[in-house]
Amino acid sequence: MESRTIRFIRRGELVSLGNVPPERTLLEVLREDLSATGTKEGCGEGDCGACTVVLAEPDQGRLKYRAINACIRLAHSIDGMALWTVEDLAGPDGTLHPAQEAMVQAHGSQCGFCTPGFVMSLFGMYQNHVLRGEAVTRELAQEELSGNLCRCTGYRPILDAAQAMASLPRVEQDEQAILRKLEQLNAQRAPAGASGAASYLAPRSLPELLRLRAAHPKAQIVAGCTDVGLWVTKMHRQFEQVLDVTQVAELKRVEEYEHHVAIGAAVTLTAGFEALAAQRPQLATFFQRFAGLPVRNAGTLGGNVANGSPIGDSMPLLIALGAHVVLLSVRGHRELPLEQFYTGYRQTVLAADEVVGWIKVPRPVRPHPGPLPQAGEGGNGPVGMQATEFLRAYKISKRYDDDISAVCLAIRMRLADGIVEEIGIGAGGVAATPVRALQAEAALRGRPWTAEAAQRAAAALGSEFHPISDMRASAAYRAQVLANLVQRFWLETQGHANINLESFRLEEVALP
Known part of the structure; x- marks a missing residue:
């Protein structure tokens, strides 16, 4: 079947990828296609957090940031979004982002395998709380790092790093520039059913979803892929066609x-x-x-x-x-x-x-x-x-x-x-x-x-x-x-x- 081109914003620039199979995960695309090997594969099932990346979408005139597991996320599902990996945080001159610098100062890394995932969860916390003037309490840090596992540090220095981010020099994303590019990107998206032979269908309205479901009753329905992703990583399932419901405006x-x-x-x-x-x-x-x-x-x-x-x-x-x-x-x-x-x-x-x-x-x-x-x-x-x-x-x-x-x-x-x-x-x-x-x-x-x-x-x-x-x-x-x-x-x-x-x-x- 025909494969749609995946387009998203990374480092403020458009990334376009073609010929991506519908069951290919975001982690595979990052590591194997984009050479972004800072994102690690640990468990392959969304438990350890070594593969954590951050996605952002427009929400009431600003960006809404979400830390997610790349290992069980289907790559096509980030079409039209903004993406950050651990390689994207440091400044052009190499200055570390507060999420990185705080980990260094708090000695929050030992073997380092899980560290990129922790840093990305910290980055999400920084965007959603620190930049909005909200205090990062110990309890909040523990809650928002709940999807990241570490076998070395005992977590205390990582929690220290979470609370220390606010004391470091402030770093902001150019949200307005990213929002403009996302708006342009999504305005150019073709309707999900433009090609009846598409292997990955992502309708954006309820009538379109129902029409596609009637036309493709055997397509695998996916949403966040937190379970279907395991069918791919653990059972090596392949899908001839996928129907993604997460972009249907009425159902969001x-x-x-x-x-x-x-x-x-x-x-x-x-x-x-x-x-x-x-x-x-x-x-x-x-x-x-x-x-x-x-x-x-x-x-x-x-x-x-x-x-x-x-x-x-x-x-x-x-x-x-x-x-x-x-x-x-x-x-x-x-x-x-x-x-x-x-x-x-x-x-x-x-x-x-x-x-x-x-x-x-x-x-x-x-x-x-x-x-x-x-x-x-x-x-x-x-x-x-x-x-x-x-x-x-x-x-x-x-x-x-x-x-x-x-x-x-x-x-x-x-x-x-x-x-x-x-x-x-x-x-x-x-x-x-x-x-x-x-x-x-x-x-x-x-x-x-x-x-x-x-x-x-x-x-x-x-x-x-x-x-x-x-x-x-x-x-x-x-x-x-x-x-x-x-x-x-x-x-x-x-x-x-x-x-x-x-x-x-x-x-x-x-x-x-």
Whole structure:
């Protein structure tokens, strides 16, 4: 099939690449075609961050910067964007960028293999926070470096470097010049369907996407490629044709309505989680534990939902919240509860000509007179009439950060006079699909919320699901954890604090 030319801005200049296969990764193009070997390949699956680069796109008159993993990013997906690699940061005279200089001064590099990735994550932090006058706290640095692993330094000097960047001479990008070039570049882009034989289709409007999906039902749909990228790097999959949804303008929006928020399928996990956390702040810590920041910056909520992995963290929460998924095709649209979207292991009801359009998440029923307790904090005592909704999302994994769940459990409860008026429980890692715990919900709905009720719900979870044993956990462990998490939920509703790691806050360390 015909291959589209990839065009992007690097070092302020246009880069144009032709004859790039649809499954070729950005890392391969950088290292093998552009000789940008500073970007390293470590894991090849988006876990270690050695391949981190920074992309930027126009956003309300300025550039929006995102650190992403080049190893699992398809090269064609950066068409029309600006790109920075570690080679692009130093000045023309060799003066190091603050992200580089801070690493030198803080002795943040030893073997050096992971260093380019750390520097690029620091560069993204510099653009998004330092240049906007925001302080880089220890906690922020830890969060934004969550996708970068180091085996040598123990992280302290790297965190020191993150905080030291603001004290160095200021370095700014010529954003207006880059914005003008991106505008010119995107104005010259041909429609995605200009050639029906194109191997990489990237429609920019919803009608165009639906038309192309109907015409090419066998094309591999991609969004952020945080899972499909592994099919390429680990399974050596090749695709005759790819349909990329991430440039569809209508699906890149988060839309607020009176009773729900609609998150487009092309909205990044970072933006989607921010929208949900704005309504329910107690979820912020859970969202930070979803992979690392580069994965959240690239992956989309729609892609995570459509993927249907039984250990995907977003689906149990969305199910507990009562989310619906909207499916689109040239024939029209249909909407269904998210738990009804899945029919088997990585299998869904999606027809060959359909795509996931939006995820609709109900808002909290009514405003709360004060902030709900944060995860691990008890607030002012037991939850009763003062709380219209009590919500927790629990992630159990071998590593606290940047790991896949062994068990994920989300519980949303609304009480009225101590009676469970409404209940939603979503679970992951315990069945072939993300599931709703209907039996456990039935054991609670309409009954007083007591210690005995929590025990009944725990027992119902144990009988409702029969998890398997695998490399992440045994079946017995998963079953026990489900029961324990219900007990934790009960304790937290009664005001118990500091009973899980989410209550831990990294102490600020003053720089000398």
